[in-house]
Amino acid sequence: EPEVTQTPSHQVTQMGQEVILRCVPISNHLYFYWYRQILGQKVEFLVSFYNNEISEKSEIFDDQFSVERPDGSNFTLKIRSTKLEDSAMYFCASRGTSGRINEQFFGPGTRLTVL
């Protein structure tokens, strides 16, 4: 069964450094998403992406964040200058355009630790 994959599974970085989190969505999906979950808290929406542009973003997704689909398979989240409060689990998700169109498929997540 096709699945969303994410790399790395765990990233440790120093405050102020740039990080890029990578996701490979399901191959025929066209809508892509990033969510984050701070430890012990709920999952929060960051951004949605369709047709090579951001379609929606939350207040959390400020100028430090950017997303890109650099090729036909990868979908990346970049944090330009990490802060301690960026430490969280980051989930990528994708969905298709037919059938049960509301279902998003989630990746296993990348745990980001900012020191």
Added chain:
Amino acid sequence: GDSVTQMEGPVTLSEEAFLTINCTYTATGYPSLFWYVQYPGEGLQLLLKATKADDKGSNKGFEATYRKETTSFHLEKGSVQVSDSAVYFCALSDNNQFYFGTGTSLTVIP
């Protein structure tokens, strides 16, 4: 705006006990409803879903019925196992976003 309110935990049950985790939602349209499960150290896994009123989602002995009249999607299992210990998230989708509840931690003791 759309939102999900979920029963707070943690919940501790003995093996073979009956489980209910309450979830209610607020939505302007006709959302789809989901339960996700997160086992320790892992990501989100879809447990079950329902896309319209009166639909019942079921998987691994868990069930939830989409109740439009009470705007609820309560999760139930008749007999829990130790392996069901995890955090359970209720969520709704209005096409372009998911809205998650705060999660309910379940611990099942032998």
